[in-house]
Amino acid sequence: METNTEEKILIAAREIFSQRGFAGTRMQEIADRAGINKGLLHYYFKTKETLFKAVFKEAFLQISRKLNEVLSSERPVMEKVESIVDEYLDLLLANPNLPGFIVNELHTNTEAFIAEIMSMSERPDPSLLIMQLHLDSQAGKIRQVDPFHTVLNILSMCVFPFIARPMLQSMVHLDDATYLHLMRQRKAAIKDFIRHAIQSPDQSAMS
Amino acid sequence: METNTEEKILIAAREIFSQRGFAGTRMQEIADRAGINKGLLHYYFKTKETLFKAVFKEAFLQISRKLNEVLSSERPVMEKVESIVDEYLDLLLANPNLPGFIVNELHTNTEAFIAEIMSMSERPDPSLLIMQLHLDSQAGKIRQVDPFHTVLNILSMCVFPFIARPMLQSMVHLDDATYLHLMRQRKAAIKDFIRHAIQSPDQSAMS
DNA sequence: GTCTATAGGTAGATAGAC
DNA sequence: GTCTATCTACCTATAGAC
Numbered sequence: 001m002e003t004n005t006e007e008k009i010l011i012a013a014r015e016i017f018s019q020r021g022f023a024g025t026r027m028q029e030i031a032d033r034a035g036i037n038k039g040l041l042h043y044y045f046k047t048k049e050t051l052f053k054a055v056f057k058e059a060f061l062q063i064s065r066k067l068n069e070v071l072s073s074e075r076p077v078m079e080k081v082e083s084i085v086d087e088y089l090d091l092l093l094a095n096p097n098l099p100g101f102i103v104n105e106l107h108t109n110t111e112a113f114i115a116e117i118m119s120m121s122e123r124p125d126p127s128l129l130i131m132q133l134h135l136d137s138q139a140g141k142i143r144q145v146d147p148f149h150t151v152l153n154i155l156s157m158c159v160f161p162f163i164a165r166p167m168l169q170s171m172v173h174l175d176d177a178t179y180l181h182l183m184r185q186r187k188a189a190i191k192d193f194i195r196h197a198i199q200s201p202d203q204s205a206m207s
Numbered sequence: 208m209e210t211n212t213e214e215k216i217l218i219a220a221r222e223i224f225s226q227r228g229f230a231g232t233r234m235q236e237i238a239d240r241a242g243i244n245k246g247l248l249h250y251y252f253k254t255k256e257t258l259f260k261a262v263f264k265e266a267f268l269q270i271s272r273k274l275n276e277v278l279s280s281e282r283p284v285m286e287k288v289e290s291i292v293d294e295y296l297d298l299l300l301a302n303p304n305l306p307g308f309i310v311n312e313l314h315t316n317t318e319a320f321i322a323e324i325m326s327m328s329e330r331p332d333p334s335l336l337i338m339q340l341h342l343d344s345q346a347g348k349i350r351q352v353d354p355f356h357t358v359l360n361i362l363s364m365c366v367f368p369f370i371a372r373p374m375l376q377s378m379v380h381l382d383d384a385t386y387l388h389l390m391r392q393r394k395a396a397i398k399d400f401i402r403h404a405i406q407s408p409d410q411s412a413m414s
Numbered sequence: 415g416t417c418t419a420t421a422g423g424t425a426g427a428t429a430g431a432c
Numbered sequence: 433g434t435c436t437a438t439c440t441a442c443c444t445a446t447a448g449a450c
Contacts, residue, residue: 004377005415018313019232020230020448021228021315022231023228023230024228024277025441027444030360030443034419037417038416038445039417039447040416047445048445057415098229100253100310100311100416102316102374103311103370106284106374108228109231114364123377125378127379143403145399145400146314146396148389149389149392149396149400150400152375153396153397156364156366157364157382158357159359159363159371160367160370161363163314163371164362164370166310167310170321171330171331171333185353189356189358192352193352193360193404194404196350196404197400197404212433233424234426234427235425243435244435244436246428246429246436247425247428247435248426248427249427249428250433251433254427255425415450416450417450418446418449420446420447420448420449421444421445421446422444422446423443423444423445424444425440425442425443426440426442427439427440428438428444429437430435430438432433432434432435
């Protein structure tokens, strides 16, 4: 229950920045949410940009660390793919507007700003998984697929529903509870979809 | 070659708003891009919000019209799915940052604002396709799949790569030309992926 | 460390000449 | 219709009291 001021500011800043974006955020709103005044904000974080970078870096690291963790593990390809879906969806369910925040800021801001942010943290690297898919594909262990597009398909199915949530919810008129319920079903749905999409013909005949 | 002032403004506004978002856009920047001054902007569009709504409505209509057009056609399910991928990707390739713009604004702005925008234009309605998938699934014409998640998977694979472009390009270090080249390959890659993911076991044994 | 008050700059919008 | 000049409001950041 002991939350110091700096932590209170960061908590508030995470919420506001991730919801409104950098340009749409007012320092006043962060101060209000944190239960302090504007002056104190600048005492802890000299500028709006400083505070934003702290929040964004943290968010980006959360995503990229998790992604790298699963992408670089040495397991067999289908196991690995399934663990990507499982673990990545866990992260997204716990932080539903993380990907929207990141993608939005990378899209809105200048390239210099992006480059600076990117240099702060290791980028996710899918090349090992792509290589694995390529080899297994050659060896006939999975169906002949384009490895790059396959990885992209997997990421798409996991992340997109969270980014496009407002759009999707208005399309099908789902309340928040129902939407989250569907997201929790997605792990199974995505893994099933992928399995059938990439399994070799012999195996699919057996199923 | 005859472009009147209103059209020049709209062209400039499309570019700036879709790149920087509503909050990040300066009227001055739009005026500069259009080659006119701020005063004239307000002569044609009373407020920044008026101008934004004109631009956003147009963008949203472009997406939803195309989507509805394919979603509501009366063709057999696999044909329909393939035409969604084909036609939707054509639209996205012609307007690469359309989805990022829309998703970003729906995410950043208040619910009241979103509701107002949504009421302006018919929403895309996937229920017919969901129903078709359900029936074909029951009838054994395709594999037993969850129709909702299947539709979501299809949309995800089409749209996500465009929304997450800056993120993806930095992950794999692709220049713009290479990235666009990969996007043009996606039609085939996605259709292949879907086909194998939802085809019934009998058919897959034959392939 | 925390507050109030305010400086300094910028952005949206208007007024008025041409 | 198009321009320049300006008003007004707001927002980041700082100064200074406690």
